[in-house]
Every structure is written in C-alpha cells, then in structure tokens.
Amino acid sequence: MGRVLTLEESRRRQGTSLDAISDLVAPGMQRVNELILARAGSDVALIPEVATHLISSGGKRIRPMLTIAAADMCGYRGEGHVRLAASVEFMHTATLLHDDVVDESEMRRGKSAARVLWGNSASVLVGDFLLGQAFRMMVEVGSLEALDILSRAAAIIAEGEVMQLTAAKNLATTEDEYLAVIRAKTASLFSAAVEVGPVIAGASKAERAAFRSYGVNLGLAFQLIDDALDYGGNPDRLGKDLGGDLREGKITLPLLLAYRRGPDADRAFWERAVEGRGDREEDFAHALHLMRAQRAIEDTVERARHFGAVARDALAPLHDSAHKTALLEVIDFCIARST
Amino acid sequence: MGRVLTLEESRRRQGTSLDAISDLVAPGMQRVNELILARAGSDVALIPEVATHLISSGGKRIRPMLTIAAADMCGYRGEGHVRLAASVEFMHTATLLHDDVVDESEMRRGKSAARVLWGNSASVLVGDFLLGQAFRMMVEVGSLEALDILSRAAAIIAEGEVMQLTAAKNLATTEDEYLAVIRAKTASLFSAAVEVGPVIAGASKAERAAFRSYGVNLGLAFQLIDDALDYGGNPDRLGKDLGGDLREGKITLPLLLAYRRGPDADRAFWERAVEGRGDREEDFAHALHLMRAQRAIEDTVERARHFGAVARDALAPLHDSAHKTALLEVIDFCIARST
Numbered sequence: 001m002g003r004v005l006t007l008e009e010s011r012r013r014q015g016t017s018l019d020a021i022s023d024l025v026a027p028g029m030q031r032v033n034e035l036i037l038a039r040a041g042s043d044v045a046l047i048p049e050v051a052t053h054l055i056s057s058g059g060k061r062i063r064p065m066l067t068i069a070a071a072d073m074c075g076y077r078g079e080g081h082v083r084l085a086a087s088v089e090f091m092h093t094a095t096l097l098h099d100d101v102v103d104e105s106e107m108r109r110g111k112s113a114a115r116v117l118w119g120n121s122a123s124v125l126v127g128d129f130l131l132g133q134a135f136r137m138m139v140e141v142g143s144l145e146a147l148d149i150l151s152r153a154a155a156i157i158a159e160g161e162v163m164q165l166t167a168a169k170n171l172a173t174t175e176d177e178y179l180a181v182i183r184a185k186t187a188s189l190f191s192a193a194v195e196v197g198p199v200i201a202g203a204s205k206a207e208r209a210a211f212r213s214y215g216v217n218l219g220l221a222f223q224l225i226d227d228a229l230d231y232g233g234n235p236d237r238l239g240k241d242l243g244g245d246l247r248e249g250k251i252t253l254p255l256l257l258a259y260r261r262g263p264d265a266d267r268a269f270w271e272r273a274v275e276g277r278g279d280r281e282e283d284f285a286h287a288l289h290l291m292r293a294q295r296a297i298e299d300t301v302e303r304a305r306h307f308g309a310v311a312r313d314a315l316a317p318l319h320d321s322a323h324k325t326a327l328l329e330v331i332d333f334c335i336a337r338s339t
Numbered sequence: 340m341g342r343v344l345t346l347e348e349s350r351r352r353q354g355t356s357l358d359a360i361s362d363l364v365a366p367g368m369q370r371v372n373e374l375i376l377a378r379a380g381s382d383v384a385l386i387p388e389v390a391t392h393l394i395s396s397g398g399k400r401i402r403p404m405l406t407i408a409a410a411d412m413c414g415y416r417g418e419g420h421v422r423l424a425a426s427v428e429f430m431h432t433a434t435l436l437h438d439d440v441v442d443e444s445e446m447r448r449g450k451s452a453a454r455v456l457w458g459n460s461a462s463v464l465v466g467d468f469l470l471g472q473a474f475r476m477m478v479e480v481g482s483l484e485a486l487d488i489l490s491r492a493a494a495i496i497a498e499g500e501v502m503q504l505t506a507a508k509n510l511a512t513t514e515d516e517y518l519a520v521i522r523a524k525t526a527s528l529f530s531a532a533v534e535v536g537p538v539i540a541g542a543s544k545a546e547r548a549a550f551r552s553y554g555v556n557l558g559l560a561f562q563l564i565d566d567a568l569d570y571g572g573n574p575d576r577l578g579k580d581l582g583g584d585l586r587e588g589k590i591t592l593p594l595l596l597a598y599r600r601g602p603d604a605d606r607a608f609w610e611r612a613v614e615g616r617g618d619r620e621e622d623f624a625h626a627l628h629l630m631r632a633q634r635a636i637e638d639t640v641e642r643a644r645h646f647g648a649v650a651r652d653a654l655a656p657l658h659d660s661a662h663k664t665a666l667l668e669v670i671d672f673c674i675a676r677s678t
Contacts, residue, residue, distance in 0.1 A: 042498055042501075044498050044501050044502050044505065045505075046501050046504070046505050047498065047501055098463050098464070098467060101459070101460070101463055102459075102460040102463060102464065120440070120441075120459070121440070121441040121504055122501065122504060124437050124440055124441060124463055125437070125441065125497050125500045125501045125504060126497070126501060128437060128470075128493075128496075128497035128500070129494055129497035129498055129501065131467075131470060131493070131497075132490060132491075132492075132493035132494030132495070132496070132497050133494050135474055135486075135490035135493060135494075136487075136490045136491055136493075136494055138490075139483060139486045139487050139490050140487075142483055144478060144481055144483070147474075147478045147486065148475070148478050148479075151471060151474035151475045151477075151478050152471075152475055153471075154467075154470070154471035154474060154475075155468055155471030155472050155474075155475055156471070157467075157471070158464050158465070158467035158468035158470075158471050159381055159383050159386065159468055161464045161467070162381075162383050162385050162386055162461065162464045162465065162468065163383050165385070165460055165461060165464060166383065166384075166385050
C-alpha cells in the first residue's frame with residue numbers, strides 16, 4: 001500500500017507471479033496454514049515429523065490458494081473453505097509421499113525425500129494418515145457436494161497414478177493417453193480444489209462449471225510445464241535434479257514428441273534410455289539434444305499455453321474482479337515457470 | 340430348513356462358526372459382494388487385477404457382515420448399509436495392500452501377496468484407489484455421522500500402523516502400548532463397521548454406544564488371537580507361514596509376555612531374534628519353546644477372552660434376537676480360531 005515497488009517486484013507483479021492471489025487470500029491462507037500444522041499433529045511423534053518435513057519445505061500451496069480465492073470470489077462468508085483448502089493440500093501431500101515411494105525419488109523440493117530419511121513404510125503410512133485427516137476435515141465442513149467432488153478426485157488421482165505406472169517405459173503411449181494420465185493424476189485435484197469453493201458458496205451450476213473447467217485446464221498446463229521443466233528447467237529453482245523422469249522411465253510429453261517426431265534411427269536410443277540400460281548422464285545429454293532437434297520442449301510448452309488459454313476463456317463469463325484477475329495471473333505464472 | 344445337519348455342521352453351529360451371522364446377512368452380503376466387485380472395477384486394467392486378487396482370495400468379510408447385521412438388528416430398511424459395508428471392506432483391503440508393502444510380506448490368504456506379483460508401487464496405488472472408492476460410496480449414502488465415524492477410523496488406523504512401525508523391534512514396549520497399537524490399527528475399524536449400521540438406522544445414543552463397545556472389544560480379541568496364531572496356528576488354515584511377526588521384528592503380545600516373564604538370560608536371544616540376526620528357523624523354534632515355558636500364547640488367548648467377555652456384556656442391554664445371538668457367536672468364533 002503506497003510503497004514504492006522495486007524493479008524486481010514490479011516485474012513480478014506483471015502477471016508472472018503468484019503475488020496477486022497470495023495477497024488476496026493471505027488472511028484465509030494464514031488460517032489454512034495453522035490448520036495444516038494442527039491437523040498434521042499426532043501423539044505418534046513420527047507422524048508430524050514426516051508430515052511437516054514435506055509440509056514446511058516451501059511448496060507453493062497453489063491448490064489451497066485456489067480454493068480460498070474461488071470461495072471468496074463467489075462471496076462465501078463462512079470458515080468451511082479453510083478446512084476444504086487444508087484438505088486439498090493434505091490430499092496433495094499424501095500423493096507426493098506415495099509418489100516418491102513409487103518413483104523411488106531421492107529429492108523433493110530441494111530436500112531429501114521423506115522416504116530417504118524415514119523409509120518407504122513411514123511415507124506410505126503417513127500419507128494414509130494425511131488422507132484420513134483430509135477426509136475428516138471435509139466431513140466437518142458438512143457439504144455432501146464438496147465431499148462428493150473431493151472423494152471422486154481421490155479415486156481418480158490414484159487411477160491416474162496407476163495408469164502412469166502401466167504406461168511406464170511404454171514408448172507407444174499416444175499423446176491422448178498421456179493427457180488422460182495427467183488429467184487424472186494432476187488436473188482432477190486442481191479442478192476439485194477450485195470447484196469446492198463455489199460449491200460451499202452456493203454458486204450457480206454455470207459458475208461451478210466455469211471454475212471446474214478453469215481448474216482442469218490450469219492443472220493440465222501446470223503438469224505439462226512441470227514435465228518440460230524436468231528436461232529444461234533450472235535445478236536450483238526446481239529443488240530437484242533434472243532428468244528424473246527419464247531416469248525413472250517415465251513417459252512424458254517432451255519425450256513422446258521427440259520420440260514420435262524423430263527418425264527410426266533414434267528409436268533404439270530412446271528404448272535403451274527409458275529402460276535405463278545406458279549411462280544415465282550421457283543418455284540425458286543425448287535426450288536433450290534430440291529434444292532440441294525436434295523442438296519437443298518448446299512444443300510441450302505450446303501445448304501448455306493451449307490449455308492455459310482454455311482456462312482463461314473458462315473464466316470469461318464471470319464478472320471482473322480482483323479475484324478473477326488474480327486467477328488469470330495464476331495461469332500466466334504456471335506457464336512462465338518454464339521461461 | 341428342516342434339513343438334517345451333519346455332525347460337522349452341528350459342531351460348527353454350536354457357536355464357533357460364522358454360520359449364524361452368514362445366514363442372517365446373506366441377502367445383504369450378496370449385494371455387498373456385487374458392489375465390491377463393481378467398485379473395484381476401472382478402465383485401468385491393473386486396478387481390478389490387483390484388487391480382485393486380494394478381494395477374491397477368500398477373506399471372511401467379517402467387518403461388512405457386522406455392518407449389515409448391526410443395521411438389520413436396528414430395523415434399518417434402506418440400502419445404505421450395503422454401501423457402507425462395501426466401504427468398510429475396501430478400507431480393510433487398502434490397509435492390507437499397504438501393510439504388505441510395509442511388512443515386506445510374501446504371502447496373504449494363502450496366495451502370493453499382491454506386492455510380490457505386481458510390485459510395491461501397484462500395491463500402494465491400488466490401495467489408494469480403493470480408499471478413494473470407499474469414501475465415494477460413503478458419500479453416496481449421505482450420512483455425515485457415518486462419514487465422521489469412518490473418516491476418523493481411517494486416520495486412526497494409519498496412526499496405529501505408524502505406532503507399530505515406531506515400536507518395531509522395541510522390546511521395551513509395554514502391554515498397554517501394544518494395546519494402544521491394536522486398538523488403533525484393528526479395533527477402530529471393527530468399531531466403526533459395527534457403529535455405522537445403528538447410525539444410519541437412527542438408533543439411540545445408548546444403542547450406538549453398545550455396538551461401538553462391542554466392536555472395539557471384538558476387534559481387540561480378534562487381533563490378539565491373530566497374534567497368537569502367528570506362533571501357534573495351523574499354517575494351512577491361516578494361509579500364511581507361521582512366525583511372520585518374529586521375522587519382521589514385530590512386537591506382539593505373545594512375544595512381549597515371553598520376554599517380560601523370562602529370565603535375563605533369555606533377553607539376548609530375543610534381541611537377536613527381533614533384529615533378525617540369527618538363523619530364522621532356529622530362532623522361531625526357540626521362541627516357541629520359550630513362549631511355551633512362559634505360557635505366553637495361552638495367556639494371549641486369555642487376554643483375548645477377556646475382551647471377548649467385555650464385547651459380550653456390551654450387547655447385554657439390547658433386546659434378544661437372532662441377530663444378537665449371531666453377533667455373540669462372532670465373538671466365540673474369533674476366539675475359537677485359536678483352538
């Protein structure tokens with residue numbers, strides 16, 4: 001308020017940061033963060049230890065911010081959105097704990113993954129605990145519609161993760177099949193996070209549909225950029241090494257595009273690389289080289305821009321407001337992460 | 340009806356089988372079983388494959404039978420109990436899938452554990468899917484009270500599993516600490532399974548409390564007998580090898596009693612055995628020998644009888660009926676498994 005912005009700040013304020021939404025939801029998010037810490041608590045000391053390791057590791061909390069912003073935008077006046085936002089973040093955290101076990105990841109958000117520090121068992125079980133706590137908070141809110149949306153998302157996320165497991169190392173995966181995976185494993189939670197706000201605010205069906213569509217498409221864009229960053233990002237900003245997806249034989253769009261567009265002569269390389277049979281550093285370097293030749297990373301970002309544009313149009317029918325502007329900036333932020 | 344019972348049948352009917360409850364709940368359980376198969380389905384083929392491997396492996400389905408029986412006993416006339424019963428079984432199945440990963444188990448119900456056939460990742464993720472489906476079914480029933488009871492149980496079960504992980508290999512665990520573990524990981528789901536029936540039937544607070552107490556104490560008895568069977572059961576009937584708990588360094592009551600009652604001279608043996616540093620077959624044989632000397636298995640069964648008696652008295656205030664008799668026989672069945 002009235003303060004002079006630094007150059008850095010004013011650059012960030014031009015629609016490529018989360019500042020606008022962060023400012024708007026700050027009061028709600030403070031209560032969300034308190035609730036998250038309280039509900040990650042347990043007399044069983046290992047639970048808060050494992051849970052807060054991940055919870056306090058500087059995640060952006062985009063999903064709960066979306067819940068709070070969408071509820072505020074629809075004029076919601078109660079406290080239910082705080083509980084739903086915390087539930088959404090717990091569902092996300094539980095997924096990360098389980099994902100790291102499934103992917104045998106070493107790092108998460110610039111720190112050792114929980115499974116490295118406390119073992120796979122603790123990661124599985126603390127994930128289960130957080131999922132249980134998420135459902136308890138949703139039940140406390142008492143909206144069966146919100147419960148329906150979030151419980152459906154929980155099943156779909158797991159379905160998406162299994163799809164990804166099934167598709168692992170399968171270079172015959174089509175772009176559509178890949179989109180079905182990320183629609184389930186990532187976009188469904190974004191969509192649910194955004195929709196439950198309007199739901200408890202008693203918004204109209206049309207408004208709910210607008211938010212839902214914004215959420216799905218934002219989630220798709222977010223995941224595509226994440227996949228691009230795994231090949232072309234800045235490791236310090238990402239908090240993890242590049243090339244994790246290739247190392248794990250995970251088929252993402254940059255790889256699919258490079259593989260499909262490339263000459264037959266490269267197929268043997270890709271097969272060896274996703275099977276992890278070659279030298280991993282050399283393979284990653286060569287994969288990047290082939291991706292550049294095929295513009296695979298740029299075009300993954302282009303695909304993300306497409307879904308970002310759909311997300312933007314989804315909100316078009318809603319009346320203009322600071323909240324709407326902030327939600328639109330979230331799209332730009334998600335895509336700008338890649339540049 | 341009117342059929343002459345064989346000797347075997349009449350022995351089984353004398354209160355040490357699940358026949359009475361099975362007969363009473365047969366129509367409801369048929370719909371539960373259909374629902375279980377339907378809701379374990381998914382276009383992602385790996386999900387029904389993994390899920391039905393475990394679901395069709397001849398589990399007794401005690402928990403969903405309890406839900407149906409308790410609802411029927413309270414005069415419930417809807418279909419919600421079928422969905423809640425299927426939810427309870429899914430919660431249980433999800434726990435088994437995750438437990439086998441945590442315990443690195445090889446066998447479950449006489450078959451290879453899912454993790455052996457499809458890997459840990461599939462077991463974790465299909466467990467998550469079933470948990471999601473469980474919540475979806477609960478939400479469809481629309482009872483916030485039932486949702487509260489079952490979501491609370493989900494968090495408590497995970498808490499109990501983490502407690503058990505923390506206590507693993509810790510011979511200083513007290514009997515009370517051990518009881519807290521099994522109260523959380525096993526008895527809480529029995530209790531929830533039994534209580535949600537009366538809840539959706541609109542039973543009184545006193546009736547609900549009676550069923551809840553029956554469920555908790557039945558669950559404790561059930562788990563104690565399970566622990567005794569791991570040292571003294573019939574491997575063919577159990578569907579798994581004996582001695583799994585010792586092999587995994589899992590501290591259960593038979594071991595605790597033998598350790599606490601035995602002379603200092605035996606302590607070194609127990610420490611080595613739970614750390615898995617000795618020859619496993621020899622260690623198991625010697626553990627059995629020490630347990631017999633200390634009456635550790637018999638007294639674990641005695642403790643189970645105690646909780647069985649409390650469960651029996653919990654139902655005393657309820658009016659007599661075929662359902663009540665059947666629920667009482669479930670107690671006898673659980674305890675008779677050990678003989």
